[in-house]
Amino acid sequence: MPGVSATSMVRAIQDLGFTHVVMIPDAETRHLHQLLTAGSGLPVISPAREGEGVAIAAGLWVGGQKPLVVLQNTGLMEAGDAIRGCGVGPRIPLRLVVGWRGYAGAMADRQPIDSAYPYTEPLLQAWDIPYWLLMGDEQLDALAKMDRAAGETSRPAALLFGWAFQP
């Protein structure tokens, strides 16, 4: 099965010193969420919607913490005003891990292509949010690259993953 090991991802998140995970899980991040909440030691906050989560993460960062936001691309779209207002505009380095809904279907050429698929990269590009791909354990260092870019530029940065996290 393609995809990243949830265990490896949790370890990478811990190694980079994240203090909180603000997360709305989906089918692809179910295992990641289970691991994070079952003893990772990281507080996991699950808001009702993604825009809310982005604002919570911004408050955490302004208060001196280092949150990671995990959301699906549809949630990225929902959270547009919050990402603009709580990230891009005020130069708050939101670290975003974005599930790329539609990616697996598009790679398999399954029709119809999920409409969330084609707009994800252009949306990040429109906000000038740099992003890295995370499609397997061999690309896990992309989390550190994304983290470093956000810190160095004091702007949001993102990681895009296309496959479900594996148990």
Next chain:
Amino acid sequence: MDLLAALAARRTDEIVVMTMTATLQWPLLSSHPLDFDFLAFGMGHAADFGLGLALARPERKTIVLKGDGGLLMSLGSLATLGRYGPANLLVLLLENRTYEMTGGQDLPPGVDFAGLARAAGVAGGGATGLGKVERIETRQGFEEALPRLLTEDGPHFIVLPVTNSYPLPAVSHTDHARRVRNLRAALAIE
């Protein structure tokens, strides 16, 4: 404005996050390094931002001044407050029943904001299990409640019916990144 004046008179070292109409009125009463103007940071999300700040800085109270229209834009946040709200978060909902800063339209009539907060689990909830929801109808009642609201454990969600009889100054969009830098500096971060 009178309610905000009462708060300003009592406030000491709390963080105050304000949005919408309160961003025009609070600066007339307060110039404090821990004031944070959330205007244009994301419609409806001031209390969410305040929740993050309160979680990040448990040693001091975070007070959020927001409107009822903004709450309708992010109603789900009440459930989040009911689950995660920490002891040091005080949300003051300024209930003017209108989207005063934007289109000026009335809110849907009959919305019971304190009732919504109770139904979302804020009363007896939050991370502490000590969440409180109150509706305070008068300035005197607010002044009497303030010493308690500023000291006891919450989270608190307080509905304050307001009318505005003071002319509002013009909106001033100061640099958003500077607002962030100033608050972090005031909190001795970086």
